[in-house]
Amino acid sequence: MIPSEKPSSNTTERVTMGALAREKPWREEFVHQGLYESIAQDRVIWGTPAAEAVVAEANRRDASRVFIVASRTLNQMTSVVSAVSDVLGDRCVGVFDECREHTPRETVIAAANAVRQCHPDLIVSVGGGTVIDTVKVLLVALAEDVQTPDELDHWHVRVNADGSRHIPAVRSPPLRQIAVPTTLSGAEFSALGGATDTRRKAKHAFTGREIGPATVILDPAATRHTPAWLWLSTGIRAVDHAVESITSVAPVPLVDGCALYALELLAEALPRTRTNPDDLAARQQCMHGAWLASQGILRVPYGASHGIGHSLGAVTGMSHGYTSCVLLPAVLRWNRGAAEGAARQARIAAALGRDDGDAAAAVAELIKALGLPTRLRDLDIREDLFPVIAEGAMDNLWVRTNPRPIKSTDNIVEILESAY
Incomplete structure (x- = not known):
């Protein structure tokens, strides 16, 4: 359709x-x-084990057929998913664990077909942003009867020639999802999902009012199996959400307030989880920070760290946590001369504990303290890929809303060189 x-x-x-x-x-x-538009999310639950909370939500929603979408590692190498399926018993009608990083369209359609075969009335997503985005986009596919990867072309957010956005009016999906996140990507707190067109090496955004999770269950114990690099780098992704909310060309007071407090929570708790991965209180604080940081997703226009990051990830396969690590300080440096740039960046620096107004340095210091990569060369990204990355980024909706206007691929290459 x-x-x-x-x-x-x-x-x-x-x-x-x-x-x-x-x-x-x-x-x-x-x-x-x-x-400011609130998303269709009923509740956020914390302090209750994931399996117990899932069953309570299934009961509250009168769900009799529950389908689980999860990462393969969580499903096959840990007890996180089996604990949920076991407590659901006969109500669990299927599990899909073929999700892949950057959410290729092919896996979205495969997941949608698996859901169609099982006729569930509720989906439980267990995992990071890849899993939750897979469910978001498959719900678009179910809502609009999309059968093939190519048909998703009609339903992603696009940038018109004049720079405005075309947002397709997606109908309500036939069922909702509830999410048990295991990273700090914040995907669970938005109605925006990304999926990659693997032929064009381009990542596209999809949105619909009811494709995001209706309920989010924050269980820090479920995150203990998340690899340290993924946990910490998605923590910097959460920092990126907060930073590009504060520096947005169209800021919102509620989003600013949440983002500033998010930076304080994340800056204090992320290093604690690196030092002691079993510190569940610190993990929960990180999850609350990611929740607050996500309030700007699709509510305020982001900038080039997100926009270039989408293209960098699509071209090279780099995780979005790492794209934020290497791009965010460079973008902050490039944007410092934008209107109100220095003042807003000073607020970011202060929230991260630095009193000289240098937000780029404050973010870079946090990334370094977490043992994460700080430069593109650290991740073996070749400079000859910069023009390809830049070309793809020019079509991104958030590159078009960067605080300092990006007028050509040369500007993007300049930022990439600064990040190299």
């Missing part, structure tokens, strides 16, 4: 607000316009 040309609800609301402003021009003299 091809989406209708009617505007999304977001577009309609912006038009309405603009019309009101024209009718009452006095408003523009005193206030800024803005919009």
Whole structure:
């Protein structure tokens, strides 16, 4: 199916607000316009073991057929998934564990077909951003009867020639997901999912009001199996969410407040989890930090760290945690001269414990303290790939909203060289 040309609800609301402003021009003299849209998420649960919380949610939702989507490692090498399926008993009608990093379209369709065969009334996603995004995009496929990877072309967010966004109006999916996240990517707190077109080496964004998790279950014990590099690097991804929320060209007060506190929580707790991986209190604090940091996802426009990172990941296969590690300080340096750039970056630096206003240095110091890569060369990324990465990034919606305007691929190559 091809989406209708009617505007999304977001577009309609912006038009309405603009019309009101024209009718009452006095408003523009005193206030800024803005919009914050809550996602369709009922509750966030913490302090309860994952399996116990999943069953309680299944009971609350009268779910009789539950399908689990998980990472293969969690399913086959740990007891996290089996604990959930065992307590569900006969209500567990299937498990899909073929998710792959960067969410290739092919695995999304495979997961959607597995769900179609089992006819569940609830999906439980157990894992990191890859797993949760797989479910988000498969829910788009179910909502719009998408049968092949190519048909997803009609449903991803696109940037129009004039720089505006085209957001397809995705219908409600036939069922919802609840999520048990095991990383700090924050995918569980948004209605935005990414999937990669492997032929074009491009990652696309998909959104729909009800594709995100209806309930999120934060169980730090379930994260103990997450590899240290993945846990810590997705922690920097959460830092990236917070930083690019604060530096956004269209900031929102609620998002700013959450993002600043998120930086304090993450800066204090991430090093503790590196020193003592069994510190469940620190792990829970990190998860709360990731929750707060995620409040800006698709609510405020991000910048080039996210935008270039999507292309860098699609071209090289680099995890998004690592793309944030190597790109975020470079993007902060490049953006410092943007309007209000120095003032907003000073707030970031202060939240990270630095009083000289140097946000790039503050972020770089945290990354280094966690033993994570700080340069593209640390990850053996070849410089001859920069033009390809830059070309792909120019079509990204967040490159188009970077605080310091990016006008050409040369600008992106400049940032990549700074990150090298």
